[in-house]
Amino acid sequence: MPLHESDSIILKTYPLAEADRIVVFFSRDHGKLRGVANGVGKPGSRFGASLEPLAHSRVTFFQKENQELVRIRSTELIDSPMRLLEDYDRAMAASQVADMVDRFLPDRDAQDAVFRLFRLTRRSLIQGLPLELVRGYFQTWMLRLAGVLPDMFECSACRRRLAPGDARVLMPGLTRVACRQCGRGEGTPVPPAAVDALRWMMTHTLDARDGPALPAAPDAGGVRHVLQLNKLWMDRFLER
Numbered sequence: 001m002p003l004h005e006s007d008s009i010i011l012k013t014y015p016l017a018e019a020d021r022i023v024v025f026f027s028r029d030h031g032k033l034r035g036v037a038n039g040v041g042k043p044g045s046r047f048g049a050s051l052e053p054l055a056h057s058r059v060t061f062f063q064k065e066n067q068e069l070v071r072i073r074s075t076e077l078i079d080s081p082m083r084l085l086e087d088y089d090r091a092m093a094a095s096q097v098a099d100m101v102d103r104f105l106p107d108r109d110a111q112d113a114v115f116r117l118f119r120l121t122r123r124s125l126i127q128g129l130p131l132e133l134v135r136g137y138f139q140t141w142m143l144r145l146a147g148v149l150p151d152m153f154e155c156s157a158c159r160r161r162l163a164p165g166d167a168r169v170l171m172p173g174l175t176r177v178a179c180r181q182c183g184r185g186e187g188t189p190v191p192p193a194a195v196d197a198l199r200w201m202m203t204h205t206l207d208a209r210d211g212p213a214l215p216a217a218p219d220a221g222g223v224r225h226v227l228q229l230n231k232l233w234m235d236r237f238l239e240r
């Protein structure tokens with residue numbers, strides 16, 4: 001039986017029988033998988049913290065024919081989740097991110113860009129970057145990679161390019177943006193501060209080497225608007 005090994009982030013676990021667990025993990029090479037790990041809950045388990053939710057680990061597993069669940073044979077911890085869990089708000093943000101990855105990704109669909117985004121987000125939370133900014137950044141990119149985020153810089157009706165300060169509305173259905181003239185009083189206005197914040201997220205990466213005050217990072221009000229908009233898109237996506 002061929003063994004597979006992949007860089008992975010653990011999304012969640014469920015108890016199975018006795019000390020065994022079902023582990024949902026996002027592997028870089030094979031996408032989201034569900035696997036059985038024996039003896040995780042035993043004291044002194046060889047898996048240690050490597051299968052705890054939000055651990056970044058190299059997971060070695062194999063698959064039996066006609067079985068949905070893979071078998072996890074061994075793991076190697078790359079980065080422990082412990083520092084994420086030291087702070088309640090960061091732990092909550094990290095678990096929301098893991099939940100979104102779980103809900104947005106189909107099983108067994110390797111998506112390297114999403115993996116890199118998740119890894120960057122996880123690291124940014126550990127490094128103490130502003131929580132709301134990291135959440136907004138992750139959500140915006142996850143929505144964009146899932147094909148949910150419309151082009152915010154072109155009117156979908158008259159095709160005019162929209163400058164950051166131009167008025168625009170998100171049309172009903174949330175898949176199109178229009179200029180004020182084409183919107184004709186319909187839709188949800190998108191405030192300029194939200195557009196600025198979205199544009200920043202699309203054109204910067206999160207890097208703690210720049211210090212906790214990221215260069216020209218969007219103001220907190222703009223980030224809050226982005227979080228509100230993202231919630232509309234996320235709800236829409238998840239009800240499909």
Ligand SMILES: [Zn+2]
Binds near residue numbers: 156158178
């Ligand atoms: Zn227009």
